[in-house]
Amino acid sequence: MAGPLLEAMGLACERGGRSLFQGIDLCLEAGQCVHVAGDNGTGKTSLLRILAGLLQPTAGSVRWRGRDIAATREEYGSELAFVGHLNGSKEELSVLENLQLEAAVRGCALSEEAALDVLARVGLEDFADLAVRQLSQGQRRRVALARLVGSTPLLWILDEPYNALDAGAVENLHGLIAGHRERGGIVILTAHQAIALPEGSRQLALVPGAER
């Protein structure tokens, strides 16, 4: 594919009157993975939310396939899978209902067998009928990550996806990311634990107040 898929130019962000970062440029082609690193409060989550289009940058712009994401929200949303700090699952609904309803809202309805298949990939097949409220933190995180399995979006933005996951699930997520990149997908993630990052990922370090 010619040219970068995701381009960010001169991104700056201010929170509460304090400049978090400025002049961030990012250019991602198919199959690339970026690890956004930085201490607490350096703006990792803000940067990811800007890239997802949830937060308006103070300066700069983000382009997807050469077009500003603010102008093509629907198109961009359908190519984006976002896992934020919050899992985004409904506690009152079962794991299966969460997965199926979310897929239906995205416009790609999931049959029960397909949904169970997805749950098996994240190790939740035995919990399909349990309400999310009854799950542990790590299992809830897996429910959130289940939206990545077999997902069509090309761009994954993952904010601390490894939080609360056990070693097996971390391994599993590595596998998912590797498979996604092989299919030409792009991954942007943050992680502050000392875990072995997916092979061949680039690092983008956020340093407080620095002009990059």
Added chain:
Amino acid sequence: MNSALLAVVRRDLLLALRQRGDVLNVLLFFVVVVSMVPLGVGPELGVLRLIGPGTVWVAALLASIVSLPRLFAQDHADGSLEQILLSGQPAALIVIGKILAHWLVTGAPITVAAIPIALMFDVGYAPGRTLVLSLLLGTPALSLLGAIGAALTLGLRGGGVLVTLLVLPLTVPVLIFGAGAVSATAGGLSAGPSLLLLGGLSLGAAALAPWAIALALRISLE
């Protein structure tokens, strides 16, 4: 696109079913407020007949405001609001789905509950029918206008009081034409103009409010 709308409605109705208590609270609030009035003003039938429709409308308005926090606050707190806004579907469409589901579990039951309440106040057959019809036409406007307030105050501390101050003035026309329609019927006049205006308010709100709500939700997610 329509399937996404239906999916949002299905999701919210399922959630309401799982949290029946919340939904019943709103209906109970409506019934209790209306039932208190005869206790306060005394059992004079002529007086009750006169104030019945207005009381029902005020109670419906208050009940719809009480129900507003249900609309977006939970989705905001657990992150599913950002997920559905990033789902690649038009935000206004999702908002319409959420409000439709909200109306089905608040406005619709209130409209049905107004039937026995009209009997309780002895408003008579024709005015009672107008009352139910006016609620059917007017409560969608209450849900739509209320949703603007709910979206604007999302994530604010003390948002509950603020939403009341924001929404109540906007809903005054709905209240006036709603109660006015019933008074007109009771006075032997045609309720047609008031009902048409109520329907117009609901349609106008349905056309414009979703865009405002979608924008307000984006702002509150920042």
